Amino acid sequence: MRDGPDIARVAALIGDPARANMLSALMSGKALTATELAQEAGVQAQTASSHLSRLVEGGxxxxxxxxxxxxxxxxxEEVAEVLEALMGLAAGKGHLRTRTGPxxxxxxxxxxxxxxxxGEMGVQMFRSLQAQGVLVGPDLQVSPRGRQFLKALGLDLASLPKSRAPMCKECLDWSARQSHLAGRLGRALLSHFIEEGWARRQADSRVVQFTPQGLHLFEKHFGKAVRPQEDFA
Amino acid sequence: MRDGPDIARVAALIGDPARANMLSALMSGKALTATELAQEAGVQAQTASSHLSRLVEGGxxxxxxxxxxxxxxxxxEEVAEVLEALMGLAAGKGHLRTRTGPxxxxxxxxxxxxxxxxGEMGVQMFRSLQAQGVLVGPDLQVSPRGRQFLKALGLDLASLPKSRAPMCKECLDWSARQSHLAGRLGRALLSHFIEEGWARRQADSRVVQFTPQGLHLFEKHFGKAVRPQEDFA
DNA sequence: CATATAGTTCGATCTATAGCGAAGCATAAA
DNA sequence: TTTATGCTTCGCTATAGATCGAACTATATG
Structure with a gap:
């Protein structure tokens, strides 16, 4: 007993509805102001301020x-991964907050x-990158051939900002229940898609909208995303 | 806003210290009785009963x-994976409940x-299984050659109980911060090690104690576990 | 049968904390 | 400067829920 890290502290921090809403909103990747987060959480500014300082203090x-x-x-990214994992568990248990919509x-x-x-396209991309030998081995190294592939896409690894953060990392998907690509490369690919006009972010949500041409190009490079069979209603 | 699954409910469930202790104890994989869990959590039986029914109701x-x-x-396993992810985050933030001991x-x-x-040996085993081509592809299929390898170890895949659960699944390690092998095969390998006397479980903790011969055999089949460099004190 | 043990249910208490109104800072614009 | 906006601190209330004592049910054992 009393082994290991203090789970309860972190979980309790996430466990308040207001804070959970804030964190979910931040999953969009955008930095949000305190008032925006207050709206997102549905509380007054003072309340939000208190929540936010606790989230900061909790790291x-x-x-x-x-x-x-x-x-x-x-x-x-670790925080994002924990949130995705929680979403996966909650979705699996049918704890959906809203009924399914478009x-x-x-x-x-x-x-x-x-x-x-x-999402499905993220999973598809990850699988395709491995199948094509762009990412190899258990630690997801970019192969020389992979560099070429990325260069053909217009992405130069050498131009990425240096950082101690890992280049490639897996992240478990709550909807598809498969891994997709996180890490610096994952980030670079998404921003590349957006810069190149393949896709754009939807204003107030986490949805990524691909244009018809963008989708076509995506499928050309990464294959077609197949919807996995759902075994629960 | 209000996208996706209800994170807060699950997180709040984990976020109570008593319940978190219970869940941590259950990470040992053993099924525990209500009173044992009460002791583990440091609360009276009635309190534990209430907590447990909530945990059950929450799935x-x-x-x-x-x-x-x-x-x-x-x-x-999904629950276990969320708990491991939370441990990773908590450990990374230095939220350790106890000072580091032996x-x-x-x-x-x-x-x-x-x-x-x-742990390190779990990570090492996973990497080795991939490097040796036992597990191949992004979805970790067991190759024909892999079946042979496992058979040589004394493990017959056909004899495993059938189940809809996946044969191989990754699970992120909170200490090593790398993936290790979960799923039916992961389970089978661990019990195999114990049955064969390579290792045994320590009575009241999650520690797995390898015997000298067991360690030798492990290293023969999976190579030597190298401790990753720690970049934080 | 009686008795012990495992678990639950009920009721009461008590504490932690989420929430907000009001006032106080800080920064930016006019 | 004044005025407006973003954020924080203080103080209070209300409420959820964690805790336990005591009584109750169920299963095992002698």
Whole structure:
């Protein structure tokens, strides 16, 4: 007993509805101001302020001041991964907050997970990258051939900002229940898609909307995303 | 806003110290009775009973009656994976409940994660299985050659109980921060090690103790576990 | 049967904390 | 400067829920 890290502290921090809403909103990857987060959570500014300081103190969220605004974002990919894992569990248990809608389907197809592409297309991309030998081995190294492939896409690895963060990391998807690509490369690919006009972010949600041409190009490079059979209603 | 699954409910369930202790204890993979869990959590039996019914209702824990005892276990691997992810986050943030002790080091080396091997040796085994081509592809299929390898170990896949649960699944390690093998094969391998006398479970913790011969055999088949460099004190 | 043990249910208490109104800072614009 | 906006601190209330004592049910054992 009393082994290991203190789970309860972190879980309790996520376990409040207001804070959970804030964190979910931050899964969009955008940094949001305190008032925006207050609206998102459905509470007054003072309440939000208190919640936010607790999230910061708990290391789940990072603050950044800019003028008279204060922006908040998730403290790192690990936080995003825990949130995705929780979403997966909650979805599996049928603890859905809203009934399934058209937006929900779009979310399953392609959405942003903190800073990279998730959903069926995210999973498809990840599998394809492995199948094509772009990412090899258990630690997901980019092969020389992979560099070429990425270069052909217009992405130069050498131009990525250096950082101690891992280049490639897996992240478990709550909708598809398969891994997709996180890490610096995952981030770079998503922003590349958006810069190149393949896709664009939907204003107030995590949905990623591919254009017809973008979808065509995506399928050309990564194959077609097959919807996995759902075994629960 | 209000997208996706209801994270807060699950997180709040995990977020109570008593319940978190119970869940951590269940990470050992053993089914425990209500009174044992009460002791583990440090609360009275009535309190534990209330907590347990909430955990069951929330789908995190599965009850099983046996005579006048009632055993509880984690409801599935997904639950275990969320708990491991939370441990990783908490450990990374330095939210350790106890100071590092000798037991802690043993935990990092080899421990049980619900029903499979985790820790440095778990990670090493997973990598080796991939490097040797036993598990191939993004969905971790067992190759024909892999079947042979396992057979040589004394493990016949055909004899495993059939189930809809996946044969191989990744699980992220909170100590090593790398994936290790979960799923039916992961479970089978750990029990095989124990049956063959390579290792045994420590009585009241999640530590897995390898015998000298067992360690030797393990290294012969899976290579030597290298401790990753720690970049935080 | 009586007795012990495992677990649950009920009721009462008590604490932690989410929530907000009001006032106080800080930064930016006019 | 004044005025407006973003955020925080203080103080209070209300409420959820964690805890336990005591009584109750169910299963095993002698």
């Amino acid at each position: 789940l969220v990072a603050p950044r001041k800019s003028g008279r605004h204060k922006y908040f974002s998730l403290a790192g 937006k929900d389907q779009a979310m399953r197809q392609a959405r942003v997970c903190y800073n990279h592409l998730a | 995190l824990v599965a009850p099983r009656k046996s005579g006048r005892h009632k055993y509880f276990s984690l409801a599935g 037991k802690d080091q043993a935990m990092r080396q080899a421990r049980v994660c619900y029903n499979h091997l985790a």
